[in-house]
Amino acid sequence: MATIEVHGVLHELDSDGYLVDATAWTLDTAQALATLESITLTQEHIEVLDVLRQFYQEYEHSPAMRPLCKAVSKALGPEKGKSIYLMQLFPGSPAKRAARIAGLPRPDNCL
Numbered sequence: 203m204a205t206i207e208v209h210g211v212l213h214e215l216d217s218d219g220y221l222v223d224a225t226a227w228t229l230d231t232a233q234a235l236a237t238l239e240s241i242t243l244t245q246e247h248i249e250v251l252d253v254l255r256q257f258y259q260e261y262e263h264s265p266a267m268r269p270l271c272k273a274v275s276k277a278l279g280p281e282k283g284k285s286i287y288l289m290q291l292f293p294g295s296p297a298k299r300a301a302r303i304a305g306l307p308r309p310d311n312c313l
Contacts, residue, residue: 208234220302224258227305235303239292246282247291247303253277254304264301264309 203222204215208231214222219238221227232251236243257265257273265273267285275283288296297309 206234218308220308221305224305231305232303239299249278250274250291250300251304254300258306264306266309267297270297
């Protein structure tokens with residue numbers, strides 16, 4: 203199993219690069235996971251990660267793209283809830299990449 207080191211502490215990652223223990227997540231862990239994704243976190247990224255983690259706390263699963271857009275739109279406004287905005291922040295598959303950086307499990311409906 204792969205690991206990532208943050209401040210001298212090793213955190214296990216599953217075979218897809220998701221944090222095994224979501225409770226071990228910190229902003230520093232997010233920075234390290236983002237680096238693996240070739241993403242430099244900005245305040246805009248962190249806002250979306252916060253929405254994702256709140257969604258996970260409420261529903262106990264990571265959202266696929268459509269529910270992610272809806273949650274971001276509700277929390278941060280309709281402009282930030284658009285898929286194009288999320289694609290700019292998390293290119294490729296925003297729901298998967300953002301969940302990975304947020305320390306959450308892979309969304310169920312994402313390939």
